[in-house]
Amino acid sequence: MQVQVKLFAFFREGRFIKEDRELANGTTAGEVVDSLDIDREEVGVLMLNSKHCQFETILQDGDVYAIFPVIGGG
Amino acid sequence: MADMIFRVNMSDLSTTLEDVPADWAGHGGRGLTSTIIAAEVPPTCHPLGPNNKLVIAPGLLSGTAAANSGRISCGAKSPLTGTIKESNAGGTSAQALAKMGCKALIIEGEPKDDTWYTLRLTSEGVTIEKEEELIGKGNFAVVDALEKRNTESIGVISIGQCGEMQMASANISIKDPDSHFRSCGRGGLGAVMGSxxxxxxxxxxxxxxxEIADIDAFRAANKIFAKALVDHPVSQALGTYGSNVLVNIINESGGFPTRNFTQGQYEDHEQISGETMHDIIVERGGKPKHGCHKGCVIQCSQIYNDAKGKYKTSGMEYESIWGLGADCTVNNLDDIAEMDSIMDDIGIDSIETAVAFAVAMDGGLLDFGDANEMIRILRDEIGKGTPLGRVIGSGAGNVGRTYGVTRVPVVKNQGIPAYDPRAIKGIGITYATSTQGADHTMGYTIATEILAVGGKADPLSKEGQVELSRNLQIATAAIDSTGMCLFIAFAALDDGACLPALIDMLNARFGIALTADDVTNLGMSILKTEHAFNLAAGFTNKDDRLPEFFSLEPIPPHNAVWDFTDDEIDTFWDF
Structure with a gap:
């Protein structure tokens, strides 16, 4: 299945901004984080199709998946 | 030297130094400005008339070595909202006021003629001088002239042309350590100073x-406090990307108001994002990390240079970039920086003015995305006070009424910032119930709803949102009294050492024994004082509502509408 993965802030360094990735069925959000060599401790927010999700969430074909470090502002 | 109240009467040009009344001693910043206004300003007075007062106060910890304690509070009855108002900013003035022993500056009355004045404050008190040279000038010229008249290190609080013309969006500008500006932006307090x-x-x-009652205890607590701030990952991201790091995450959430609140995502978000801004700044030799006051360890400000590497502006905030960018569909950071610089100079709120422009675009006055026309209007219409400039310079609500627009995102006539209340519902409760009109900083539920700091809440669900907003509004009222930057809240929400260290600093500064409960009670009592003022000014629970269009127009991508009932909103005040 194909999932669009988007990275933000310093997660982009040495990686990418946006990439369509071919993933095995049943891949979880956390497994994508691990495959990118991103420390789960550094992850602040995960969003799947513009809604918050968890490391355990199973991705589906056509999903848009966004990974953010811990950030804030206001 | 005990702190004093510095009072200036502009009707008879008299000045006095007064002892601090016992009831005011435990207050600083917003708690003090709101307490004084509630005590001395008739709630039904005209905000630009002689009975309104402008109160300027440093926070309880301002002027000390406490990290991030340089916020100054300006308060009055607002000409934009008609409510009580406090607006705070960084810069050097809070520290200067605190060091000279000024607990608060109260400016009352009004001159009977058109003579303008400049005030000069020292530890000896206030002198009033006639002002001719600077009338009609922008804030940059004001700072330049006052530094020449005095010293380069002089603190400056000033108004630009918009404040002189008493526009309802005029801000009060505070000089920063580089002689640029931080703004007490919201609610038109510059117009009160102009009046x-x-x-x-x-x-x-x-x-x-x-003076610090227990300097050793103070230093020990500040060390813990500063470490909590520095170590928190949000602080580190703020120092790299500024508050503009929020563009991409709020856009991703679908709560990024675009094209006058008709979409929840902006296709060109990447072009105005914090990541892009960071790269432009570095490429042009600017500074991505910069503090708005001495002692800031977060450094969310920045120095933004133009394409030739020459200074253009600093301290561009997410909300300004959102408003001028996504809400007006301007996708170029250089255009936004140009507008930010003009607004610093003429002295007008960048949130209110951006929201006003988007409403004007919806009304057909100019095209969405026409940055050149926005720049021209800012410089040649608003800055010069033409009829059109005054219409836009008096806020989004005024533009909507003038041009027959129904999609006008305001609460109590103050423009809604940067976070759509249909897709991020908790912030809608803050907009509705804030004592000061729509203002995200009053109870920043975004931290919990979107950023997963201080717990989690589903932004698309109503569950728990009233309580979340209430708790944050109470905490914020207390923090706004300390002189602390609100960005300490991220560490305070996550790091158990942060808040106790802050309380220890308050206790060491004054030789008192506050507890966490005392701080919560302080926040509650400030909110109640402000609410009581508004009720006496004629506001009711029916004013704690969002505009109708939020219930009628679903916002994509979630196609959410505002669906809180009136009764649900009204439970906010059950405390």
Whole structure:
């Protein structure tokens, strides 16, 4: 299945901004984080199709998946 | 040297130094400005008339070495909202006021003629001088002239042309350590200063220092406090990307108001994002990391240079970039920086003015995305006070009424910022119930709803949102009294050492024994004082509502509408 993965802030360094990735069925959000060599401790927010999700969430074909470090502002 | 109240009467040009009344001693910043206004300003007065007062106060910890304690509070009855108002900013003035022993500056009355004045404050008190040279000038010229008249280190509080013309979106500008500006932006307090015919206030603290009751305890607590701030990952991201790091995450969430609140995502978000801004700044030799006051360890400000590497502006905030960018569909950071610089100079709120422009675009006055026309209007219409400039310079609500627009995102006539309340519902409760009109900083539920700091809440669900907003509004009222930057809240929400260290600093500064419960009670009592003022001014629970279009127009991508009932909103005040 194909999932669009988007990275933000310093997660982009040495990686990418946006990439369509071919993933095995049943891949979880956390497994994508691990495959990118991103420390789960550094992850602040995960969003799947513009809604918050968890490391355990199973991705589906056509999903848009966004990974953010811990950030804030206001 | 005990702190004093500095009082200036502009009707008879008299000044006095007064002892601090016992009831006011435990207050600082917003708690003090709101307490004084509630005590001395008739709630039904005209905000630009002689009975309104402008109160300027440093926070309880301002002027000390406490990290991030340089916020100054300006308060009055607002000409934009008609409510009580406090607006705070960084810069050097809070520290100067605190060091000279000024607990609060109260400016009352109004001159009977058109003579303008400049105030000069030292530890000895206030002198009032006639002002001619600076009338009609922008804030940059004001600072330049006051530094020449005094010293380069002089603190400056000033108004630009918009404040002189008493536009309802005029801000009060606070000089920063680089002689640029931080703004007490919201609610038109610059117009109140203009109504008092005060162009600028120069602050000379001399060699005075703030007295600390227990310096060892203070230093120990500050060390813990500063470490909590520095170590928190949000602080680190703020120092790299500024608050503009939020563009991409709020856009991703679908709560990024675009094209006058008709979409929840902006296709060109990447072009105005914090990541892009960071790269432009570095490429042009600017500074991505910069502090708005001495002692800031977060450094979310920045120095933004133009394409030739020459200074253009600093301290561009997410909300300004959102408003001028996504809400008006301007996708170029250089255009936004140009507008930010003009607004600093003429002295007008960048949130209110951006929201006003988007409403004007919806009304057909100019095209969405026409940055050149926005720049022209800012410079040649608003800055010069033409009829069109005054229409836009008096806020989004005014533009909507003038041009027959129904999609006008305001609460209590103040423009809604940067986070759509249909897709991020908790912030809608803050907009609706805030004592000061729509203002995200009053109870920043975004931290919990979107950023997963201080717990989690589903932004698309109503569950728990009233309580979340209430708790944050109470905490914020207390933090706004300390002189602390609100960005300490991220560490305070996550790091158990942060808040106790802050309380320890308060206790060491004054030789008192506050507990966490005392701080919560302080926040509650400030909110109640402000709410009581508004009720006496004629507001009711029916004013705690969002505009109708939020219930009628679903916002994509979630196609959410605002669906809180009136009764649900009204439970906010059950405390």
């Amino acid at each position: 008092k015919k005060i162009k600028a206030i120069a602050l000379d603290a001399g060699d005075n220092k703030v």
